[in-house]
Amino acid sequence: MYAAIWRLMPGPVWVRLLLVLVLLAAVLYSLATWVFPRVDTMVNNQEVTVGAP
Amino acid sequence: MFAPIRIDCMTEPAKSEVPVLRGRRAQRGPKSRVRPGLSVFGVVGELLITGGALVLLFLGWQLWWNDAVMAASQSRAAESISQGWVDEGKPDPAPAAAAEAGYGDPVVAAAPGDQTAFAVLYVPRFGDTYKRTIAEGTGTNVLNSPDLGIGHYPGTQMPGEVGNFAIASHRSANGGGMHLIHELQLGDAIYVQTADGYYTYRFRDLEYVPPSAVEAIAPVPHDPDLTPVDRLIALTTCNPLLSTAERIIAYGVFESWQPTAAGPPAELAALLPAA
Numbered sequence: 001m002y003a004a005i006w007r008l009m010p011g012p013v014w015v016r017l018l019l020v021l022v023l024l025a026a027v028l029y030s031l032a033t034w035v036f037p038r039v040d041t042m043v044n045n046q047e048v049t050v051g052a053p
Numbered sequence: 054m055f056a057p058i059r060i061d062c063m064t065e066p067a068k069s070e071v072p073v074l075r076g077r078r079a080q081r082g083p084k085s086r087v088r089p090g091l092s093v094f095g096v097v098g099e100l101l102i103t104g105g106a107l108v109l110l111f112l113g114w115q116l117w118w119n120d121a122v123m124a125a126s127q128s129r130a131a132e133s134i135s136q137g138w139v140d141e142g143k144p145d146p147a148p149a150a151a152a153e154a155g156y157g158d159p160v161v162a163a164a165p166g167d168q169t170a171f172a173v174l175y176v177p178r179f180g181d182t183y184k185r186t187i188a189e190g191t192g193t194n195v196l197n198s199p200d201l202g203i204g205h206y207p208g209t210q211m212p213g214e215v216g217n218f219a220i221a222s223h224r225s226a227n228g229g230g231m232h233l234i235h236e237l238q239l240g241d242a243i244y245v246q247t248a249d250g251y252y253t254y255r256f257r258d259l260e261y262v263p264p265s266a267v268e269a270i271a272p273v274p275h276d277p278d279l280t281p282v283d284r285l286i287a288l289t290t291c292n293p294l295l296s297t298a299e300r301i302i303a304y305g306v307f308e309s310w311q312p313t314a315a316g317p318p319a320e321l322a323a324l325l326p327a328a
Contacts, residue, residue, distance in 0.1 A: 001091065001095065001096045001099045001100070002099055004091055028110075031107075031110065031111075031114070032114055032118065032119075036110075036111055036114045036115070036119070037119075039111060040115060040119070040197075041193070041197075046196075046223055046225075046226055046227065046291070046297070047264065047291060047297040048191075048196065048221050048222060048223055048224065048231075048289065048290045048291045048297075048300070049191045049204075049206070049221045049289060049300075050221075050262065050264060050265070050266050050267050050269050050270060050289055050300050050302075051206075051265070051266075051267030051270070
């Protein structure tokens, strides 16, 4: 899958490397900004109170 | 023994129709040889690896990145609310004589509405710059808020009141308001600042209880039927670190109180930015 993406990308190796870095940065940013906060409200692995939840 | 082949190659290099390749390309051979199409197993395998990486990334985000972001923003919010009370309380000059005799029984405010910030917690053992806002309620809207962070159990006593002022916060993630609770030592100061003044508690002991132990935050801990005579504070969070199997409770005993106009206690004043 990733090999196929690599082959689909245009340009010489350094252009592709640059593209990979840009794509990775975009993915990480959107994860931290939108996905992880949403997941955080759903997993609730952080109970801290005593008594009824 | 292997000589014939070598000689062949060396004798007729120019006749080859394949263009001469140099460097790494030459060692790898013709391009068409490395061409594994999309296989189902390959894709599934890569998706599984990606999923694993995502889970690790999430934990890293939750426990470090977001934790640090939230801690900074909760600390800033606490500083601003505390400064607001100090500014309001200033005009009233503190009589020096009163300081000698103490300020009598502490002022006890009425319990505020849900999600309302009413106090700031300072625990020097948690760090010189540690401060967090205490708000009413222990839901995620308080504990996971970038401006609040510490929740007061509704129905438990208020700062300075006879009984048990019980609060809860995260041990890790979401600002980790009580990350270092296990480092508290006998006699450590726990300061609570409200609009009325500064309440000083001294750390007494730690307790490890099951999550169901609601009696730990009773006016007299573990004896809900008794009438309280002491003024306690109870900090509750999860235990062990990164687990929710138990709860850890840190009790403090009320020591003294002083109104906002008298300024913060000396030990705390040294930690606060000069006004």
